[in-house]
Amino acid sequence: MVKVSVVIPVYNVEDFLGECLDSICNQTLEDIEIICVNDGSKDKSLEILNEYASRDKRMTVIDQENGGHAVATNRGMKLATGKYIFFMDSDDILELTALEDTYKVAEERDVDFVIFQAINYYMDTGKLVEAENYSMNELADDVGDSVFNWKDIKKHVFNITVTPWSKLYNREFVMKNSIIYPEGLVFDDNVFFFETLFAADRITFLRKHLFKRRWYSSSSTTSGAKHFANYIKICDLIWQTFFKYGVFDEFKDELLIKKFKTNFHWYMNIRPFYKQMFLDDLREDYQRIASDDEFRKYIEKDMTSLQKLLFDGVLKYENRHDFDVLFKKFRLLEKQExxxxxxxxxKQLNEELLNSSSWKATENLRSFMHKLR
Incomplete structure (x- = not known):
């Protein structure tokens, strides 16, 4: 059994694929297998894959019709034979010691998966920029080198990046719990993450930036494409996952906030051409959850006035231009808040300063300085 299986779904990334594969093929941990699934690329990606495979016998190339990220990843996962599994994005870069570092930690601490840090790599400027969402420093401070599970880190559950490429998973753990990526949707890694989080008994954190997340203008997460509306369905699947593990009630408030906040984030960033479609899908979703008595109680009791403004607006305005007027009002009120x-x-800090002993102690000096002006 090889130590780590690396699964790489590939689609139209000829400009970045070579650098990605170099970072995998040259890992200091040599006992790995590399499973690349070409998901119907129309550029030279398949040609590049075959060229690398001809030089590295650890690499297997699968060519299939386009089925999407989840279909390609699930297929690669079925073919994996390693003790651990790592999911690599085909346009990003892995530090050369990453698999060795995470493998050692996983073995030493006997865990279901290892979480590690990543850093943003901005193509336009060539700069590496650390961000809290990928560094997770607050989580790192709390857990240190310990082994934990979700019950130990409840306040961090929604602050851990869902990205699969910042984790090394025990493959038997994933297979035993029948965890796969939901197919036909973008943002599928959200569901996979929460499934693994709640199924795991033993998790650990490695405080090292071992992954470079590439950002560029045509990236799928910055394109404003039609698939941004997929997040509405993804939210439903996330909720189902929380119900499955019996933790929905415990995290209900956070889930509702996440649902509203993230849906409107993608609505704001989707291209204007798709906004009407997004709003229609959102209204259908809100009509369904609004018919739930338990949810209605939440609206009446806990939802903020601004949240309720948008919620009611989705149900009321069928034309996206009318809703956009309301949305602009919401943004202004949000800034005002x-x-x-x-x-x-x-104001509070000022009052504390005025009442502080140091402020009173310098009263004579301040009075003297004022007279000199």
Whole structure:
């Protein structure tokens, strides 16, 4: 049995694929297998894959008609034979010691998966920029080198990046729990992550930036394409996962906030041509959940006035241009709320300063300095 299986779904990434494969083929951990699934690429990706495979016998290339990221990844996962499995994005870069570092930690601590850090690589500037969503420093501070599960890190559950390429999974753990990527949808890694999180008994964190996440203008997460609307369905699947593991009630408030916040994030960033479609899908989803008595209680009791403004707006406005007017109002009110909060915080700090002993102790000096002006 090889130590690590690397699964790489590939689709139209000829400009970046070579650098990705170099970072895998040259890993310091040599006992690996590399399973590349070409998902119907129309560029030279398959040619590049075959060229690398001819030089590295550890690499297997599968060519299939386009079925999407999840279909390609699930197929690669079925073919994997390693003790651990790593899911690589075909346009990103893995540090050369990453598999060796994470494998050692996984073995030493006997875990279901290892979480590690990543860093943003911006193509336009060539800069590496650390971001909290991929560094997860607050989680790292809390868990250190310990072994934990979701019950130990409840406050961090929604602050762990869902990306599969920041984890090394025990393959038997994944297979035993029948965890796969939901097919036919973008953002499928969200569901896979929460499945593994709640199924795992033993997780650990490695505080090393071992992955470079490439950002460029045509990236699928920045394109504003039609598939942004997939997140509506993904939210439903996430909810189903929380129900499956009996933890929905415990995280209900966070799930509702995440649903609203993320859906409107993608609505704001989707291309104008697709906004009407997105709004129609969102309304259908909200009509369904609004008919639930338990959810209606939440709306009446816990939903903020701004959240309710948008929720009611989705149900009320069928034309996306009318809804956009409301959405702009929401954004302005949201900014107003944040400014008000900053003002109140500044006011409180000022009062604390005026009442502090240091302020009173310097009263005579301040009076003297004022007279000199």
């Amino acid at each position: 944040k400014l008000k909060e900053k003002y109140e915080n500044a």
